[in-house]
Amino acid sequence: MTQMEISSEIPWPTIGAVISWYSSNIGVLLLNKYLLSNYGFAYPVFLTLCHMTACSFFSYVAVYVMNVVPFQSVKSTNQMVKICGLSVVFCFSVVCGNISLKYIPVSFNQAIGATTPFFTAVFAYLVNRKREAWVTYATLVPVVAGVVIATGGEPNFHLLGFLICVSATAARAFKSVLQGVLLSSEGEKLNSMNLLMYMAPVAMLVLLPAALLMEQDVIWITINLARNDIRIVWLLLFSSSLAYFVNLTNFLVTKYTSALTLQVLGNAKGAVAVVVSILVFKNPISIVGMMGYALTVIGVVLYSETKKRYS
Known part of the structure; x- marks a missing residue:
């Protein structure tokens, strides 16, 4: 077999999508942590507003101009109301995630975020009474126990940061369950790129008054800061762009692989993010x-396996 034949068998689009997904996901985490904690730009709501503005613009370009995915229209007022509801939950999860980065290390943030399957199972039961096999529920024990142990051994533990991060994780899980319920009919289903295109502008409308009320004078503060240090403009632009590319590459990885592979890669991504964050920020971490x-x-991996086997 020639070198050319070997190369032709390598799924380069898949490899590129996975590398891009890892890079953008970990990159936006580290950059947000740097902005909110190390740089001192303590405005997580405004930062999220910047992210949603970028997502609105890039989503429009991707769907309307570049035709990355076929355009899907909103067919009714009722469907738009459902999208607005999802957008509010989405806003809450992203804002809480960004706020938590002010108080806790990225490594601890990722440890808490790994409990998403636990909250997904809880909300799936509460919202639509969906029951899993007892083996599946049993795998959630190490998921929760691991975070309890990690919390006890976290040198930089911060109660408020912990609670806000748990809220972000729960909201993320609730949004995924709610999306399955609200947009379940064939006529209302939207792919992730079209859904983001509709959700991001709604999120902007929610976040703008929230930023002005909760982070007073943040726009003028940012402008004055930019006059003294132009880096803040590039950091905000880069962070906002990465926030969109997290969603784009997530969609591409799912397209080239499968939702299950995405989940497995996501587990590995969390571990990579922990290692990279420790190397970059040198935050202490205990055995x-x-x-x-x-x-x-391990619990999340077992959960994925049992879901695949018993669902």
Whole structure:
């Protein structure tokens, strides 16, 4: 077999999508942490507003101009109301995630975020009474136990940051369950890129008054800051662009692989993000904390396997 034949068998689009997804996902986490904590730009609501503005613009370009995915229209007022409801939950999860980065390290943030399957199972039961096999529920025990252990061993534990991060994780899970319920009919289903195109502008409308009320004078503060340090403009633009590309590459990885593969890659991504964040920010981490996080990841992997087998 020639070198050319070997190369032709390598799924380069898939490899490129996975690398881009990892890079944008970890990059936006690290950059947000730097902005909100190390740089001192303590305005997470405004930062999220910047992200949603970029998502609105890039989504429009991707769908209308570049035809990355076929355009899907909103067919009724009722469907738009449902999208607005999802957008509010989405806003809450992203804002809480950004706020938590002010108080806790990225490594601990990722450990808490790994408990998403637990909250998904809880909300799936509460919202539509969906029951899983007992084995599936059993795998959630190490997921939660691991975070409890990681919390006890976290040198930089911050109660408010912990609670806000848990809220972000729960809201993320609730949004996925709610999306399945609200947009379940064939006529209302939207692919992730079209859904983001509709949700992002709604999120902007929610976040603008929230930023002006909660982070007073943030626009003038940012303008004055930019006059003294132009880097803030490039950092905000880069962070906002990455926030969109997280969604785009997530869609591409799912397209080239499968939702299950995306979940497995997501588990590995969390571990990579932990290692990279520790190397970049040099935040202290205990052996107990690492063991707790490892237990959570093992639980998530087992959960994925049992879901695949018993669903």
